[in-house]
Amino acid sequence: MHMPSSDLHEIIYVSTLADDTPVRAVADIAMQARSNNHQSDITGLLVFDGLHFCQQLEGGAQKVAAVMARIQGDPRHRNVEVLHQGPLDQRRFRRFSLGYTSVEDIELLERLQRLKGQAAIDGFVALLSGLDLDG
Numbered sequence: 012m013h014m015p016s017s018d019l020h021e022i023i024y025v026s027t028l029a030d031d032t033p034v035r036a037v038a039d040i041a042m043q044a045r046s047n048n049h050q051s052d053i054t055g056l057l058v059f060d061g062l063h064f065c066q067q068l069e070g071g072a073q074k075v076a077a078v079m080a081r082i083q084g085d086p087r088h089r090n091v092e093v094l095h096q097g098p099l100d101q102r103r104f105r106r107f108s109l110g111y112t113s114v115e116d117i118e119l120l121e122r123l124q125r126l127k128g129q130a131a132i133d134g135f136v137a138l139l140s141g142l143d144l145d146g
């Protein structure tokens with residue numbers, strides 16, 4: 012039987028690229044995030060639609076909280092809004108210290124932005140199935 016690992020947590024938030032941050036900065040953000048997350052045994056996915064971000068992060072509760080605190084204070088984005096945070100039985104992404112994907116459809120993340128809690132997770136998972144990813 013699968014036992015939930017002790018303190019695995021996840022967080023999902025949405026945010027908006029800051030007005031003075033060029034789109035090309037997103038590649039640097041993803042690269043930096045990947046190496047930091049790898050060191051902290053955090054996995055997850057960053058989705059960007061040209062204006063909005065949606066990011067899911069999963070890992071040890073304290074590590075996820077620490078990285079989220081840094082992300083929240085980052086001036087390269089604004090309107091950081093946590094849609095869900097809570098315990099997780101099993102990682103959604105085993106291979107990605109930070110998977111990165113961009114979407115063309117600007118309405119996907121706008122729709123997600125209006126969801127909360129379990130509905131936000133369901134919306135995120137539905138978004139993934141449309142992205143043809145395997146974590």
Ligand SMILES: Cc1cc2nc3c(=O)[nH]c(=O)nc-3n(C[C@H](O)[C@H](O)[C@H](O)COP(=O)(O)O)c2cc1C
Nearest residue numbers: 040043044047048064066078081082085087088109
């Ligand atoms: C949209 C967005 C997503 C980010 N995601 C991560 C992340 O997953 N992991 C991470 O360490 N930093 C992430 N960052 C960067 C952090 O805000 C912060 O700049 C970085 O963690 C500081 O790293 P350093 O301690 O190596 O200087 C993100 C920033 C933005 C704007």
